[in-house]
Amino acid sequence: MPDENGASSTQGPAGGGRPIPVERGGPGDERFNRIVLRPAPFAVRLVDEEGEPKEGVAYVLTTEDGTELSGETDAQGWIRRWDVPAGRVSVRIDDETLVVGDGEEG
Numbered sequence: 001m002p003d004e005n006g007a008s009s010t011q012g013p014a015g016g017g018r019p020i021p022v023e024r025g026g027p028g029d030e031r032f033n034r035i036v037l038r039p040a041p042f043a044v045r046l047v048d049e050e051g052e053p054k055e056g057v058a059y060v061l062t063t064e065d066g067t068e069l070s071g072e073t074d075a076q077g078w079i080r081r082w083d084v085p086a087g088r089v090s091v092r093i094d095d096e097t098l099v100v101g102d103g104e105e106g
Helices: none
Strands: 008-010 021-023 034-035 042-045 060-062 068-072 080-081 089-093 096-100
Touching: 008 089, 042 096, 060 080
Parallel strands: none
Antiparallel strands: 008 021, 021 034, 042 080, 060 068, 060 089, 089 096
């Protein structure tokens, strides 16, 4: 169903996945439609022993090429970043490091 801007989404790849945004309209053509494919963001959620989100936790991500990206978890304990390339990423929080591999979920 289209939103207030006329955009809608369709089901992602076969077997599930994120919905794919569909943009309506275009230069000089009201009937123009195009599907915009976007890569998924890097996402890791931090929770405590009771499963409650850990808000405001400082982290440093280190990519395979050595680039360091830092920030804090959001109110739901998530680290979500669009600027992390595919590949293995080290997540450092205080003195602990977690290595997340290509496409791993958990």
